[in-house]
Amino acid sequence: MTHVDADGAARMVDVSAKTVTVRRAVAAGRLVTTAEVVTLLRGDGLPKGDALAVARLAGIMGAKRTPDLVPLCHPIGLHGVTVDLTITDTGVDIVATTRTADRTGVEMEALTAVATAGLALIDMVKAVDPAASIEAVRVLRKEGGKTGEWVRPQDRP
Amino acid sequence: MTHVDADGAARMVDVSAKTVTVRRAVAAGRLVTTAEVVTLLRGDGLPKGDALAVARLAGIMGAKRTPDLVPLCHPIGLHGVTVDLTITDTGVDIVATTRTADRTGVEMEALTAVATAGLALIDMVKAVDPAASIEAVRVLRKEGGKTGEWVRPQDRP
Amino acid sequence: MTHVDADGAARMVDVSAKTVTVRRAVAAGRLVTTAEVVTLLRGDGLPKGDALAVARLAGIMGAKRTPDLVPLCHPIGLHGVTVDLTITDTGVDIVATTRTADRTGVEMEALTAVATAGLALIDMVKAVDPAASIEAVRVLRKEGGKTGEWVRPQDRP
Amino acid sequence: MTHVDADGAARMVDVSAKTVTVRRAVAAGRLVTTAEVVTLLRGDGLPKGDALAVARLAGIMGAKRTPDLVPLCHPIGLHGVTVDLTITDTGVDIVATTRTADRTGVEMEALTAVATAGLALIDMVKAVDPAASIEAVRVLRKEGGKTGEWVRPQDRP
Amino acid sequence: MTHVDADGAARMVDVSAKTVTVRRAVAAGRLVTTAEVVTLLRGDGLPKGDALAVARLAGIMGAKRTPDLVPLCHPIGLHGVTVDLTITDTGVDIVATTRTADRTGVEMEALTAVATAGLALIDMVKAVDPAASIEAVRVLRKEGGKTGEWVRPQDRP
Amino acid sequence: MTHVDADGAARMVDVSAKTVTVRRAVAAGRLVTTAEVVTLLRGDGLPKGDALAVARLAGIMGAKRTPDLVPLCHPIGLHGVTVDLTITDTGVDIVATTRTADRTGVEMEALTAVATAGLALIDMVKAVDPAASIEAVRVLRKEGGKTGEWVRPQDRP
Numbered sequence: 001m002t003h004v005d006a007d008g009a010a011r012m013v014d015v016s017a018k019t020v021t022v023r024r025a026v027a028a029g030r031l032v033t034t035a036e037v038v039t040l041l042r043g044d045g046l047p048k049g050d051a052l053a054v055a056r057l058a059g060i061m062g063a064k065r066t067p068d069l070v071p072l073c074h075p076i077g078l079h080g081v082t083v084d085l086t087i088t089d090t091g092v093d094i095v096a097t098t099r100t101a102d103r104t105g106v107e108m109e110a111l112t113a114v115a116t117a118g119l120a121l122i123d124m125v126k127a128v129d130p131a132a133s134i135e136a137v138r139v140l141r142k143e144g145g146k147t148g149e150w151v152r153p154q155d156r157p
Numbered sequence: 158m159t160h161v162d163a164d165g166a167a168r169m170v171d172v173s174a175k176t177v178t179v180r181r182a183v184a185a186g187r188l189v190t191t192a193e194v195v196t197l198l199r200g201d202g203l204p205k206g207d208a209l210a211v212a213r214l215a216g217i218m219g220a221k222r223t224p225d226l227v228p229l230c231h232p233i234g235l236h237g238v239t240v241d242l243t244i245t246d247t248g249v250d251i252v253a254t255t256r257t258a259d260r261t262g263v264e265m266e267a268l269t270a271v272a273t274a275g276l277a278l279i280d281m282v283k284a285v286d287p288a289a290s291i292e293a294v295r296v297l298r299k300e301g302g303k304t305g306e307w308v309r310p311q312d313r314p
Numbered sequence: 315m316t317h318v319d320a321d322g323a324a325r326m327v328d329v330s331a332k333t334v335t336v337r338r339a340v341a342a343g344r345l346v347t348t349a350e351v352v353t354l355l356r357g358d359g360l361p362k363g364d365a366l367a368v369a370r371l372a373g374i375m376g377a378k379r380t381p382d383l384v385p386l387c388h389p390i391g392l393h394g395v396t397v398d399l400t401i402t403d404t405g406v407d408i409v410a411t412t413r414t415a416d417r418t419g420v421e422m423e424a425l426t427a428v429a430t431a432g433l434a435l436i437d438m439v440k441a442v443d444p445a446a447s448i449e450a451v452r453v454l455r456k457e458g459g460k461t462g463e464w465v466r467p468q469d470r471p
Numbered sequence: 472m473t474h475v476d477a478d479g480a481a482r483m484v485d486v487s488a489k490t491v492t493v494r495r496a497v498a499a500g501r502l503v504t505t506a507e508v509v510t511l512l513r514g515d516g517l518p519k520g521d522a523l524a525v526a527r528l529a530g531i532m533g534a535k536r537t538p539d540l541v542p543l544c545h546p547i548g549l550h551g552v553t554v555d556l557t558i559t560d561t562g563v564d565i566v567a568t569t570r571t572a573d574r575t576g577v578e579m580e581a582l583t584a585v586a587t588a589g590l591a592l593i594d595m596v597k598a599v600d601p602a603a604s605i606e607a608v609r610v611l612r613k614e615g616g617k618t619g620e621w622v623r624p625q626d627r628p
Numbered sequence: 629m630t631h632v633d634a635d636g637a638a639r640m641v642d643v644s645a646k647t648v649t650v651r652r653a654v655a656a657g658r659l660v661t662t663a664e665v666v667t668l669l670r671g672d673g674l675p676k677g678d679a680l681a682v683a684r685l686a687g688i689m690g691a692k693r694t695p696d697l698v699p700l701c702h703p704i705g706l707h708g709v710t711v712d713l714t715i716t717d718t719g720v721d722i723v724a725t726t727r728t729a730d731r732t733g734v735e736m737e738a739l740t741a742v743a744t745a746g747l748a749l750i751d752m753v754k755a756v757d758p759a760a761s762i763e764a765v766r767v768l769r770k771e772g773g774k775t776g777e778w779v780r781p782q783d784r785p
Numbered sequence: 786m787t788h789v790d791a792d793g794a795a796r797m798v799d800v801s802a803k804t805v806t807v808r809r810a811v812a813a814g815r816l817v818t819t820a821e822v823v824t825l826l827r828g829d830g831l832p833k834g835d836a837l838a839v840a841r842l843a844g845i846m847g848a849k850r851t852p853d854l855v856p857l858c859h860p861i862g863l864h865g866v867t868v869d870l871t872i873t874d875t876g877v878d879i880v881a882t883t884r885t886a887d888r889t890g891v892e893m894e895a896l897t898a899v900a901t902a903g904l905a906l907i908d909m910v911k912a913v914d915p916a917a918s919i920e921a922v923r924v925l926r927k928e929g930g931k932t933g934e935w936v937r938p939q940d941r942p
Contacts, residue, residue: 238640
């Protein structure tokens, strides 16, 4: 594990010698809730209002707070974030895409966007469904940097 | 949904008239990773070092940042947080317990602790297992306040 | 001025002896922009999308950051925030209402909500109208606490 | 509006392909208050103390918090901030200048500096003048980047 | 050590059952620098300007950030902060006083105020004296709560 | 003093024209406490647990918060941080090393890492030794940038 030294002490790894290149990461996850909540989120016959916008914003703003939340993450220039939400029959699919032109990858920023969007969704539905959960927060793909492209293997859920 | 008004506009619900009572919430989740990473985290024959401590701290500090991350959450007095991590054969089980003597529940704080501990774990293992995921971030139980005790129903995963 | 001592040194005034009471403040302001932007915000014939939701959320989250932004403000329990936005012929009217049951008033939180909602609006319209401005950020009324009710005098703009 | 996509969903626009160039923005605004407060701020015969320094610092520190406050703003390198305050007969004129060598402009940082300096001023004078207001928060000029120089048109207030 | 459990795991200790009482803490420290810098800070014949105000504000604002900085500290209501700076022949003496009516003591807030004021002072003088140091950051006394009054023993430096 | 202009007004100095170069800073300090606490921290015969990890993490995360804490500091890319802790007979020696490839030096980040690690240590030992102190927070050396290498002179403590 690169984040601890030979004695096991945590450190923020030195990346000052790495090259500034364009990097992109895509992460996903999903809110699992009840049919009743899905109907409310779909807003059939009612103003669905800001619910999805709140989650989208929470995801974008959460991505910017990544170095505050993940102790050994570098504070980097975050140059683009989108959070796409799709209402399904069992909840909400969350996909976040992050981009940078800097010295490290942005997969932690994408994962943090997904996690905070998921937390915001739970916060909004918890009065109706206190058992809602966030599932499968994971990286789908990343591009750029020394390691180049990585795509989630099919044998991983 | 209580967090939007009749027109669908997001708001932070007024809780100034609610009573100050002791409240507790327990949330859980888990990191799913490879056998190779589990061996590293167990640290057999090696200094396992700060890895679990980093995740525990990330969870505790993340709980304190909840009102910064979850747009409609109230900033409240957070009076106790524990984050328990257990290494399993497939990853790490995360359980967070939060306590307050204030006007709203602390389940969002417990969920945020679990999510940030999970993000910190992924950050530490991602060089070895870029496909690690966070699963089943959910409330297990909550106590106190007007609604009293709530325990996760057995029919919800 | 209460925020500086007899020598002129800034301080955060001691309020530990003040009573916990319910307090409320209402502040307002407005974005002034072009007719073209007003049409876009109204979204006639187009998805107006998240624009107003972004400003509403920025206002609510900004209110929570007040003690981080205003150097001598106390960090207090903020127990309710609403941000109401009305599109007019010349821009957007912003009204924020904040509530607490704590030891100090919440007019700075209401003003900060108005100012951050205004900044978010400018950010969204600046590509179309770089000359948009925020006007008349002011307290309309406050209630509760030792000083009781205060209503903006009619002779002040 | 560039900050929402074709469906109206908010996003942080991708700027990773933009060029790093030196950019500068100047924004302004003003505190409007009573003659009594102006006399206090001028400090005739008294130590005026830290009042203006508090507002100046609030403005500089507020500029650094811009990406935390304005949801769709990029976190960028902020390479210079000045906040100039001038006491007038009706209040305080606020002018903020921000500079960067990065991929986006810094007009939101300049506007945030003006707004937070204004909020800090209101906080300090509100015990004497609870009706003080912030007026005309606007960009005066910006330079650098692809769009080059922009100067506030004379027909805009 | 109360901040780790029987297995050595860090935790934020539960204080929800503790009584809300008025508490006060006084901490101190000092900047040690050169005679040249002392002359500049005294500002003889020159505008000494905002230097001391910057440090005072940094201390007050730093006290508010204590729960963000000290991992196991509780976020509490901070009800008063003063930071007193005295220029001496060898530098600047820093004394911070913090007050609360809440469930835990405020000595960490007082110490954080002293440390951040000291850091701000070093930042301002480092171009002239890069070897300036912060010394003797320590609690002088605390009052209130279950343990009552504690005064620094004379045999501790 | 570069941080104030000719009139004494604080400012964040413009560094947009400075060159991006690799820079490094090393700062140090120490916790001074009792023999009893040293025994606890050494953990002889007991799980010493997370105590040192908490301080190490506080230091690393504190370094990232430097521009939030030190009013006139630039927000910069922080590309590496290590915090080394050594238990001595009288307390804990703290050494922080920070690296960047950006436009300003990182000595304030190194000093902030030392100060926050020290505050976290005091927080953990204060129940046993309320008189623990932080001593000698100072820069040991810095490298890179226009001024090149600087090593603490031997005649400074």
